[in-house]
Amino acid sequence: xxxxxxxxxxxxxxxxxxxxxxxxxxxxxxxxxxxxxxxxxxxxxxxxxxxxxxxxxxxxxxxxxxxxxxxxxxxxxxxxxxxxxxxxxxxxxxxxxxxxxxxxxxxxxxxxxxxxxxxxxxxxxxxxxxxxxxxxxxxxxxxxxxxxxxxxxx
Numbered sequence: 427x428x429x430x431x432x433x434x435x436x437x438x439x440x441x442x443x444x445x446x447x448x449x450x451x452x453x454x455x456x457x458x459x460x461x462x463x464x465x466x467x468x469x470x471x472x473x474x475x476x477x478x479x480x481x482x483x484x485x486x487x488x489x490x491x492x493x494x495x496x497x498x499x500x501x502x503x504x505x506x507x508x509x510x511x512x513x514x515x516x517x518x519x520x521x522x523x524x525x526x527x528x529x530x531x532x533x534x535x536x537x538x539x540x541x542x543x544x545x546x547x548x549x550x551x552x553x554x555x556x557x558x559x560x561x562x563x564x565x566x567x568x569x570x571x572x573x574x575x576x577x578x579x580x
Contacts, residue, residue, distance in 0.1 A: 477538065478538045479535070479538050484535065491535075494524065494528055497561075507553040510555065510556055
């Protein structure tokens with residue numbers, strides 16, 4: 427070893443401590459890579475003025491987050507992994523697992539703009555449902571549960 431260092435000393439990692447926060451956004455696999463395919467794109471967070479969400483838009487996103495929790499709780503046990511959304515920009519279905527969709531909605535709340543997205547690679551459409559299906563399923567469960575309480579009160 428150079429400089430009189432032992433093998434053990436050169437392979438030890440510094441103590442990192444405990445993790446205080448969990449990153450909610452996916453890690454950029456091209457961060458710092460000179461071959462980053464998005465390197466030529468303008469950084470919207472620095473160059474563009476973003477209009478903040480209106481109060482109504484903000485409320486809609488908060489309601490979507492709340493609904494998403496319900497849909498995940500009801501549909502995950504049946505094998506559903508997330509939601510499929512027809513993209514208004516590219517007119518293709520985009521498949522989002524529960525955590526990714528939640529992260530996207532939180533990003534929209536904090537930044538005022540949606541994330542850049544790519545269609546999922548080879549998802550199994552049988553494991554995803556639309557917002558409308560999830561809403562209908564949740565409404566059906568709610569109606570079934572409240573029918574029993576209405577009958578008992580009569």
